[in-house]
Amino acid sequence: MSILQIHAQPSRTTVWILSWFLFATGIASYFWISRGRHLDNPDDRVMPTLRQMERAFADATLKPAEDDEVAANADRQSLVAKIRNSMLWKDTVATGRRFLISMALLFPAVLLGLHMGMFPYVGSFFLRFVLFFDKIVALSLLPILFIAFGIDELAKVMLIVVGVAPTIVLDAFNLTRSVPKEQIVKGFTLGAGDFSVTYRIVLKQIWPRVLNSIRLNLKAVMLFLFAGEMIASQDGLAYRIALLRRHMGMDTIIPYVLWVALLLFLVDFLMRTLNRKLHPWFQEA
Amino acid sequence: MATVRTALDDKVDPAIPESPALICIQDVIVEYGQPGKLPKRILNGVNLDIHPGEFISIVGQTGCGKSTLLRLVLAEEMPAHGQVLVEGSPRKQPDRRCGYVPQKYSLFPDRTVLENITFGLEVTEIGMFGSFSPARRVRRHEFQAEAIGYLRRMGLRESDAVKYPHQLSGGMQQRVAIAQALIMRPKILLMDEAFSALDPGTRAGMQRLIKDLWRETGTTILFVTHNPREAVTLATRVIALGRTGGDDAGANIVLNLAVPNANNELETAALVRRVEQSTFPAGTDLDEAGAPEL
Numbered sequence: 001m002s003i004l005q006i007h008a009q010p011s012r013t014t015v016w017i018l019s020w021f022l023f024a025t026g027i028a029s030y031f032w033i034s035r036g037r038h039l040d041n042p043d044d045r046v047m048p049t050l051r052q053m054e055r056a057f058a059d060a061t062l063k064p065a066e067d068d069e070v071a072a073n074a075d076r077q078s079l080v081a082k083i084r085n086s087m088l089w090k091d092t093v094a095t096g097r098r099f100l101i102s103m104a105l106l107f108p109a110v111l112l113g114l115h116m117g118m119f120p121y122v123g124s125f126f127l128r129f130v131l132f133f134d135k136i137v138a139l140s141l142l143p144i145l146f147i148a149f150g151i152d153e154l155a156k157v158m159l160i161v162v163g164v165a166p167t168i169v170l171d172a173f174n175l176t177r178s179v180p181k182e183q184i185v186k187g188f189t190l191g192a193g194d195f196s197v198t199y200r201i202v203l204k205q206i207w208p209r210v211l212n213s214i215r216l217n218l219k220a221v222m223l224f225l226f227a228g229e230m231i232a233s234q235d236g237l238a239y240r241i242a243l244l245r246r247h248m249g250m251d252t253i254i255p256y257v258l259w260v261a262l263l264l265f266l267v268d269f270l271m272r273t274l275n276r277k278l279h280p281w282f283q284e285a
Numbered sequence: 286m287a288t289v290r291t292a293l294d295d296k297v298d299p300a301i302p303e304s305p306a307l308i309c310i311q312d313v314i315v316e317y318g319q320p321g322k323l324p325k326r327i328l329n330g331v332n333l334d335i336h337p338g339e340f341i342s343i344v345g346q347t348g349c350g351k352s353t354l355l356r357l358v359l360a361e362e363m364p365a366h367g368q369v370l371v372e373g374s375p376r377k378q379p380d381r382r383c384g385y386v387p388q389k390y391s392l393f394p395d396r397t398v399l400e401n402i403t404f405g406l407e408v409t410e411i412g413m414f415g416s417f418s419p420a421r422r423v424r425r426h427e428f429q430a431e432a433i434g435y436l437r438r439m440g441l442r443e444s445d446a447v448k449y450p451h452q453l454s455g456g457m458q459q460r461v462a463i464a465q466a467l468i469m470r471p472k473i474l475l476m477d478e479a480f481s482a483l484d485p486g487t488r489a490g491m492q493r494l495i496k497d498l499w500r501e502t503g504t505t506i507l508f509v510t511h512n513p514r515e516a517v518t519l520a521t522r523v524i525a526l527g528r529t530g531g532d533d534a535g536a537n538i539v540l541n542l543a544v545p546n547a548n549n550e551l552e553t554a555a556l557v558r559r560v561e562q563s564t565f566p567a568g569t570d571l572d573e574a575g576a577p578e579l
Contacts, residue, residue: 186393190466281451
């Protein structure tokens, strides 16, 4: 039987093997090449071994950052205290805080898109401007943002908002417009006013799709956040990666990259699960 | 006698109620068009009075403006010329005087059956911010009890109350949509091909249900259908729309027929034939024209 058949029905085992094959191949290839490089040059820093990465990750997780004040009495601390004072924890908290602030700032973007879709005057006022703004490459605004807002948190958060908000506004706008007119008319005939229809009918119906849209834009959010952190920051996961790059610290960079991917995967999973639990009608429909 | 001004006044049946008109459609012209292009006329000077308690079926070929006429009464659409009065005042925006049961998207997909039926009561009596008031729980229970009553009346089980619309069949969805509209006690119920997507058996059941509900509530019903038999079976008056002056002239009323209580199949068949002759040109295959037999 040909594998290129539309009606092919691979078994569960085959599906499992196929879905993990590229992971296994990638990991095996890495360690095979790494081993070869280390046989040639035991001090190779480009492709660290598993043991080197383990050691570096343990240091990042359990040892305080080099510039930390608590470094002196680190040995006497409990495991939890060690983790909380560690470089990885502090970087994760710093990046996480910026990420959450940015996500919270996307909520007004959803409301703007909703109102643009519902109220023709609001739509006429904002649509052309948002469409134009959406085409501006956010990273090109980076110098302007740093000049305007300084190199503190605000500039980094603004970079994310400028980069992602127009997409979310336009998504919310299009989702609002896609709600069948019958639903809106029905709302009016049941006694709802303009704002009741907007919030109780339309927003409720588009909300799971908006969450999906935000979820799909998570990578863009992280991209802008990392750009901001790499250029001007004193802490954060991207700041650390940029710092370690100068010292060729691949043994820490690779675990950091995998840690970021894991965090993003967990946020994505959490949002999907929440969406499913909060809106059972949406997933099943 | 109340006036019904139509293109074919001689076809008006004398059995039209004496009470003042609830809906008054006066010389209405509807045109659709894009800037820079000649507008396409859909309705051309339609005049029609509808009296309280009437059951009006609107029939006609696809694209002749049946749904447009309904949307005018609903105030979802405004005429290019003329006006639509409900209880003597011009329509500006859809409101709770008119209940609405469309063919599709008749229920809110994010709400359960019970929440769909009680939505109107909650939104009008509790309001947007009243949901935090202590009296809310009591009122909500009252609404739910009333909704369950409607649910039973529609032939649905109490266990269906917690289901979402996508878990119901097409016929059940339309039953809930009717309950959702009727619980608000509208003066007018507008049904836009509400049974078109249903299989013949379900459709016949829904026809009986809507007729019984009309008798019980006395609500004025405007029922758009492309099925002449359904129109005759249900209505007290059949309005047929058609284009008499070519495709670009727009449609007008070509038949305004009061339907007596037909005593037998022969009488019904004669009325159906009359509606068919007015609605569809001679030689049209009615099944293909969208008039399937029940």
